[in-house]
Amino acid sequence: MPERGSGPTGDSVAQRLRRTQERFEPLVTRVILGGIFVTGLVAQFVKPVGDAIQGKAYLGGALLSLVGYVLYDAVKELSTSTRQPVRALVGSSELGGFVSEAFKARKVEISFLGYTGETLYNELYHRLRALSDAPGQVRDVTVRMLVPDFEQPMTVPARVGPDGQHVDDPAFRARLLQRCEEYEGALSDIADQISRTTRTEVRCEYRFYPGIPGQKVCIFNRVQVLHGFYDLSARMRLQRTGPEYYDPKGYTTDLNVCSPGTAATDPVVTMWNKYFDDLWALASVPSWRRSAAA
Template sequence: MKDLARFESVVVRGMLLGIFVTGMVAEFVKPVGDALQGRTFVGGALLSLVGYVLYDAVKDLASSVERAPARSRVRSSDLPEYVRVAFDARKVDIGFLGYTGETLKEAVYERLNLLLDGNGQARDVSIRILVPDFGRPMALPSRVGPGGEPVDDPGFRNRLADLCQEYDDQLQAKIEEFEQVRGVRVTCEYRLYDGAPRDKICIFNESLVLHGLYDVSVTMRWRGERYYDPKGFQTDLSVWSLRDGADGVVMWTKHFNDLWALASVPPWRRQVPPIR
């Protein structure tokens, strides 16, 4: 199917370019114009050139709308499929707000590997990931106290911060491999928001949004103690897409961008000033 779609794209673009060249030649080379018996070649040629230039943008938009899911709710385990669809566009823009971003990182890492191998048409990839500021005292995540009350635990928070840094380092190492790939730009940035990990938001190419709530009652055992540790892999996510109208997509995209503007750069990405 992908080979067929690529062939169709080449054919359509070739036809548009052929119309443009033929029209321009017919306008300025009299024998050709006489043979085609027309006098308005420049207009048609320029129109075909506009179609040629806009073809990819129109095709990407159509793909985003046509491939938007019909379901109103999905599982977090479906996230890799949404990442795959997003990477079918030439310009990829993914925004994520959540706990550590592990599920998204794995899916993006896989798509970047495929893109490096020449499998994919993405040429401009931007990934933005918002995670909690684990450097601050928190009620969630936290240690479960004797009566079930949350007890802040710096050691547990540091463990999660280290995980986020590890995921970021893995993605940055993969992105560095694209320095040798001409015509492909890839960026990925982590930022920290102030607050508990309650919402899980995924925005794909500003045309589709997934939103859900973490189960904040989930606990795990670590070093002999129990900890409140939200798990998002089985979180139910509501779906907003352009197919259903732009209001939901616009609302969540603005909310994410506003939070992004307020977020801070993580310590592992801050520039250390030189010693004087």
């Protein structure tokens, strides 16, 4: 199985043992209870067997085991019916769990399409810090962040003008641009440190896509997709009495979880991977990296 498929939906030893237990536990339990019932019943009517067991309450024990058998089936059925289904919707504040699961693979690939990537950046920063101290089985990490081209005029983010109009604000865009540069710089510094001091190769890169930040997409190890929509009408102020801005808040965005394994979700995951790869190929390199290259 490809390493990239062993991320959030991958098999750990504990998960395999748990599935083995769930598979054979009902059969073994039923065999034991059934054996007790049959043995007790035979011992009640077949004297040599009863003498060999040296018991006096064979029938009672047999009936008790039969009751246990029935109750076991009932409890298993109830447990199955009340088991929590896999969650289809999560908050952006829960990204940490998905990042941690992705880093259980030997080859980690995390792709982001959205606004500034701040919510995911925070989770990645701490996870890469931990990786620098204890790489474990991770051997390759690729982080790709696609954000809007803040170097171009935009309608969102923008300043709120008269009658709610969207007014491009170069200073506000420059603030967001600087934030993205800082995020990439911090991640790249850790990535370089890990690559130098361990056997793990780490790459982190930001690129720009044209347009407004309408969608938030996170792809983990190419097998799990989280997708949601930003609130493009959200407003904020940098200062209490300062101007108001249209500024989508990613940490409040709910995300639909799309995992592989069904005829309905597999094509969706494949579609998002292709869409991101195509958009990444078309995306432009940020000015701060162009300046460094020159």
